[in-house]
Amino acid sequence: xxxxxxxxxxxxxxxxxxxxxxxxxxxxxxxxxxxxxxxxxxxxxxxxxxxxxxxxxxxxxxxxxxxxxxxxxxxxxxxxxxxxxxxxxxxxxxxxxxxxxxxxxxxxxxxxxxxxxxxxxxxxxxxxxxxxxxxxxxxxxxxxxxxxxxxxxxxxxxxxxxxxxxxxxxxxxxxxxxxxxxxxxxxxxxxxxxxxxxxxxxxxxxxxxxxxxxxxxxxxxxxxxxxxxxxxxxxxxxx
Amino acid sequence: xxxxxxxxxxxxxxxxxxxxxxxxxxxxxxxxxxxxxxxxxxxxxxxxxxxxxxxxxxxxxxxxxxxxxxxxxxxxxxxxxxxxxxxxxxxxxxxxxxxxxxxxxxxxxxxxxxxxxxxxxxxxxxxxxxxxxxxxxxxxxxxxxxxxxxxxxxxxxxxxxxxxxxxxxxxxxxxxxxxxxxxxxxxxxxxxxxxxxxxxxxxxxxxxxxxxxxxxxxxxxxxxxxxxxxxxxxxxxxxxxxxxxxxxxxx
Ligand SMILES: Nc1ncnc2c1ncn2[C@@H]1O[C@H](COP(=O)(O)OP(=O)(O)OP(=O)(O)O)[C@@H](O)[C@H]1O
Ligand SMILES: [Mg+2]
Numbered sequence: 001x002x003x004x005x006x007x008x009x010x011x012x013x014x015x016x017x018x019x020x021x022x023x024x025x026x027x028x029x030x031x032x033x034x035x036x037x038x039x040x041x042x043x044x045x046x047x048x049x050x051x052x053x054x055x056x057x058x059x060x061x062x063x064x065x066x067x068x069x070x071x072x073x074x075x076x077x078x079x080x081x082x083x084x085x086x087x088x089x090x091x092x093x094x095x096x097x098x099x100x101x102x103x104x105x106x107x108x109x110x111x112x113x114x115x116x117x118x119x120x121x122x123x124x125x126x127x128x129x130x131x132x133x134x135x136x137x138x139x140x141x142x143x144x145x146x147x148x149x150x151x152x153x154x155x156x157x158x159x160x161x162x163x164x165x166x167x168x169x170x171x172x173x174x175x176x177x178x179x180x181x182x183x184x185x186x187x188x189x190x191x192x193x194x195x196x197x198x199x200x201x202x203x204x205x206x207x208x209x210x211x212x213x214x215x216x217x218x219x220x221x222x223x224x225x226x227x228x229x230x231x232x233x234x235x236x237x238x239x
Numbered sequence: 240x241x242x243x244x245x246x247x248x249x250x251x252x253x254x255x256x257x258x259x260x261x262x263x264x265x266x267x268x269x270x271x272x273x274x275x276x277x278x279x280x281x282x283x284x285x286x287x288x289x290x291x292x293x294x295x296x297x298x299x300x301x302x303x304x305x306x307x308x309x310x311x312x313x314x315x316x317x318x319x320x321x322x323x324x325x326x327x328x329x330x331x332x333x334x335x336x337x338x339x340x341x342x343x344x345x346x347x348x349x350x351x352x353x354x355x356x357x358x359x360x361x362x363x364x365x366x367x368x369x370x371x372x373x374x375x376x377x378x379x380x381x382x383x384x385x386x387x388x389x390x391x392x393x394x395x396x397x398x399x400x401x402x403x404x405x406x407x408x409x410x411x412x413x414x415x416x417x418x419x420x421x422x423x424x425x426x427x428x429x430x431x432x433x434x435x436x437x438x439x440x441x442x443x444x445x446x447x448x449x450x451x452x453x454x455x456x457x458x459x460x461x462x463x464x465x466x467x468x469x470x471x472x473x474x475x476x477x478x479x480x481x482x483x484x485x486x487x488x489x490x
Contacts, residue, residue: 147323147326148323149355157339183324
């Protein structure tokens with residue numbers, strides 16, 4: 001597939017010589033494996049952050065619908081802070097402050113997963129809260145009238161219905177996470193983008209490796225988008 | 240109605256000067272009554288007079304503003320009482336069914352006994368099947384609620400409440416959301432439940448059912464039980480003008 005891409009891009013550059021782009025993929029060919037290895041890092045990073053962010057977001061959502069005011073205020077303040085700060089700032093903060101404050105030499109990957117989970121939790125909690133509030137109040141009353149306690153009621157009755165309704169929104173959140181994951185390249189995690197930059201710097205060819213990772217990101221985002229559309233279609237069908 | 244030896248056992252439901260307000264809106268103003276074991280009480284009255292509120296106070300879905308409620312002699316309005324434990328004993332059937340849409344019919348019924356009473360899975364499912372048979376839906380066990388008609392949904396909801404083996408069953412307009420042709424099947428199931436000796440409080444607009452099945456009629460008006468009489472008396476000789484007007488509209 002890559003060779004196909006290579007030849008078609010060569011042909012592309014042949015026919016558009018006007019643009020004076022002499023794309024030469026042969027020089028970075030030996031490093032292709034290294035770049036592609038970044039896919040694993042990027043995906044690991046995205047899925048870890050998405051899953052941790054989902055659980056944290058669920059807890060925050062429960063805080064925000066809680067009648068216990070301190071929990072409510074914590075949830076609201078937390079969301080406000082994370083939504084109101086640029087991700088790159090929180091990311092750098094965690095990466096540089098952790099060793100200074102705790103003495104623990106945190107890796108870029110770890111700092112990234114922590115920051116992204118905490119940040120994604122703030123966004124996802126809003127989605128989940130809306131999902132919970134959209135579940136008919138009668139469901140809660142039916143559960144209460146049967147003597148079902150808060151925790152099983154939430155886990156078995158309310159959340160499954162809430163999450164079914166917001167599944168497409170959750171997939172969209174993971175798409176945003178996947179794209180934002182490129183930020184970890186700034187703190188040394190060897191994700192796709194970072195690897196492309198490393199190879200570029202070594203070989204003095206910047207355009208080609210970046211073009212390759214751009215295509216890879218696009219394909220990954222498209223796969224997730226199609227999955228989201230398919231989910232939405234299935235959910236609509238099941239009513 | 241009340242045999243002498245029953246006086247020793249406490250009423251199934253006892254309500255003592257119950258008040259309930261929503262903000263400045265006083266919905267219930269001093270309700271005092273007793274409902275005995277095995278009695279069926281039909282609660283009727285004009286729209287918005289507080290029938291649902293009254294019923295919902297009986298299982299603490301609404302917290303009374305003041306007054307006391309006893310179920311089988313235990314005060315449930317005591318702040319130290321565990322509302323969840325009380326509710327296990329007081330089944331409720333809602334106008335809009337509120338079945339759990341993501342569970343099969345069988346799981347709808349078996350869920351609470353398993354989760355709340357820790358009944359073993361097989362036993363709970365066996366009992367659920369049994370109850371489904373009793374409400375005439377034995378073949379619908381593995382269906383999802385969205386596939387059922389309104390009448391079938393309500394019968395499942397009744398089975399779901401019965402699965403907890405409650406001492407008291409509350410029905411809040413159980414047939415009001417149904418197409419006319421489905422009302423009968425639900426009323427028949429309710430009559431069968433009353434025949435088992437269940438204590439029931441039923442908010443209803445079905446005067447035929449109230450007349451036939453209820454032992455007593457509560458006519459709610461002005462936040463009070465304005466009339467409390469056997470159906471034979473209430474329907475033929477209502478005491479108040481309000482009740483007369485109400486009956487004229489209903490019949
Ligand atoms: N949670 C609530 N908050 C504020 N007001 C309420 C609430 N629940 C009920 N009410 C008000 O209390 C009054 C009595 O309501 P309730 O539902 O008990 O009447 P109802 O007799 O059951 O009427 P219907 O026949 O329409 O069901 C109404 O005016 C209603 O608007
Ligand atoms: Mg009502």
